[in-house]
Amino acid sequence: MSRAAFYAHFQDKLALLDYAMLCKQHELLDLSGEARPRDLMRHMLERIRDDRVFYRELVLNELDWRFLEVLSGSLSQFIERVRRECPTEADVEPSLSSLYCAGGMANLVFWWVRNDFPLSVDELAEAQNALIEGSLGVCLPTDARTCRHG
Numbered sequence: 001m002s003r004a005a006f007y008a009h010f011q012d013k014l015a016l017l018d019y020a021m022l023c024k025q026h027e028l029l030d031l032s033g034e035a036r037p038r039d040l041m042r043h044m045l046e047r048i049r050d051d052r053v054f055y056r057e058l059v060l061n062e063l064d065w066r067f068l069e070v071l072s073g074s075l076s077q078f079i080e081r082v083r084r085e086c087p088t089e090a091d092v093e094p095s096l097s098s099l100y101c102a103g104g105m106a107n108l109v110f111w112w113v114r115n116d117f118p119l120s121v122d123e124l125a126e127a128q129n130a131l132i133e134g135s136l137g138v139c140l141p142t143d144a145r146t147c148r149h150g
Contacts (some may be wrong), residue, residue, distance in 0.1 A: 021070050024054070028074040040078055041105075041132075042125035048109065049121055059114045068106050075102035079132065086138040101105075101135045 006066045010016045028044055048055050079098040105128050112124055119127075133139055 011062055017066065020054075021066050024051075025070040025074055028070070038129055041128045042121055044074070045109070045121045045125055048102075048113065049117060052113070052117070055113050056116075057127075068110055071106040072099075072102045075105050078102075079136070082132065082136065082138065086136075088137050097136060101132055104131065104135075116136065 083094045
């Protein structure tokens with residue numbers, strides 16, 4: 001691509017990175033509508049693992065705040081979906097508990113990428129699901145139709 005063609009579409013390298021991150025966020029969010037709640041984390045982790053070069057470059061080049069922002073936003077929307085499908089009697093505002101859980105989960109994924117994927121996708125997904133269940137006080141449904149409270 002020539003320099004002129006690049007600048008016809010993007011103001012600078014950060015604008016290109018912003019566009020790439022937006023595309024990755026849409027990719028992760030698209031998963032949330034089709035996956036069973038227990039499987040969503042595994043699907044998201046598989047996407048990140050499969051595109052490890054992109055995500056590791058973000059982390060290693062200290063652009064991790066963009067990665068965490070995208071990941072936290074995607075996870076927060078997923079957790080809000082779980083809260084709608086499995087309401088609890090918790091006294092905490094749902095959006096606050098979603099942000100709280102999403103921040104911790106995003107940091108675990110960040111750790112996973114930075115340390116070159118020391119756990120398998122299934123191991124990290126199960127840990128993430130257990131943390132969601134413990135934090136929200138719900139059992140994640142095994143399919144889209146069942147919701148059990150913990």
